[in-house]
Amino acid sequence: MTTKFLRRSIRILVLNPNSSATMTHGVEDAIRGMDLPESVEIYTYTAPADSPASINDEDDIQASCEVVYRDLATSGTLQEYDAVLVACFSVHPLVKKLAGLQGSRGKLVVTGIFEASILASLSLLVTPPVGSPPRKWGIVTTGKFWESHLAQGVSHFLGVDPNSDNTKFAGVESTGLTAGDFHGDIDPRVIRQKLEEATGRLLDQGEVDCVVMGCAGMAGLEEIIRSTAIQKYGEERGNQVLIMDGVKAGIGLLEQMVRNKRMFQKA
Known part of the structure; x- marks a missing residue:
C-alpha cells in the first residue's frame, strides 16, 4: 500500500507580545471572521505574565521583546510554524529577532501588523x-x-x-x-x-x-x-x-510571503 501527500499547509502563529489574554481573544474573534483557505492554519500566542499587560511606550516594547524572545527562543515552539505575525502595532524588535530563528521548513517568515x-x-x-x-x-x-x-x-x-x-x-x-x-x-x-x-x-x-x-x-x-x-x-x-x-492584513500578507518563499527559494 502506498500513500500520497495531497496538501501542504501553512501554519501561522499570531503572537500577542503583551500578557493580556483578553486582548488575544479579541484578535481571535477578528481572525474567525476571515475567509481563509483550509490550507492556512492559524494559532495564537499570549506573552508570559511578566510581559507588560499593555504596551504603551518604548520601555514596554523592549520589555515585551525580552520576555517573549526568551520564552520562544528556548522552548523550540517556533519550529512548528512557517510564519509569525507580531500583533503589536509598533516598530517592534521582535519582527527582526524572530526572523533569524528556525521554523518548520527553514527560517521563519515574520512580519508585524504595523509593516x-x-x-x-x-x-x-x-x-x-x-x-x-x-x-x-x-x-x-x-x-x-x-x-x-x-x-x-x-x-x-x-x-x-x-x-x-x-x-x-x-x-x-x-x-x-x-x-x-x-x-x-x-x-x-x-x-x-x-x-x-x-x-x-x-x-x-x-x-x-x-x-x-x-x-x-x-x-x-x-x-x-x-x-x-x-x-x-x-x-x-x-x-x-x-x-x-492590521492582524487581518498581516495574515493575508504572510500567507502570500510563505507561498512566494516556497516558489522562489532554492529547494
Whole structure:
C-alpha cells in the first residue's frame, strides 16, 4: 500500500507580545471572521505574565521583546510554524529577532501588523488622475507616544526622509487611550467619543481612502470609524473608505510571503 501527500499547509502563529489574554481573544474573534483557505492554519500566542499587560511606550516594547524572545527562543515552539505575525502595532524588535530563528521548513517568515498595514494600504490606494490631489492613508492609534513613534516608523520603513512631505500619508492621530482600555472597564461611550474624535482629525487631512486601526486592541471597533467617515464624507464616499485591521492584513500578507518563499527559494 502506498500513500500520497495531497496538501501542504501553512501554519501561522499570531503572537500577542503583551500578557493580556483578553486582548488575544479579541484578535481571535477578528481572525474567525476571515475567509481563509483550509490550507492556512492559524494559532495564537499570549506573552508570559511578566510581559507588560499593555504596551504603551518604548520601555514596554523592549520589555515585551525580552520576555517573549526568551520564552520562544528556548522552548523550540517556533519550529512548528512557517510564519509569525507580531500583533503589536509598533516598530517592534521582535519582527527582526524572530526572523533569524528556525521554523518548520527553514527560517521563519515574520512580519508585524504595523509593516503589513503599510504595505496593504499602499497597494489599495487608487492613483488619481494627473493634477488631482493624492489619495491618502493614515493611522488612528492609542496614546500620544505613538504619534511620533509610528510616523517615524513609516518613514523608516518606506525609506523616505521623515522631514519630507509624504503626499500619500495623512499621519497619525491618537485617542489618548491605552491598548488595554479597549477591552477593559472604561465606559464604551468614552471609547466611542475618543475614537470618533481621532478619526475625524485624520479624515480632515484630505482625501483619506484608508484608515488603519493602529492597535490590535481596536479589533471589532470598525463601526465607530465607519460612522465617523460617513459623517465627514457623506454616505456614499464614507462607505468607500477602507478600514484596516492590521492582524487581518498581516495574515493575508504572510500567507502570500510563505507561498512566494516556497516558489522562489532554492529547494
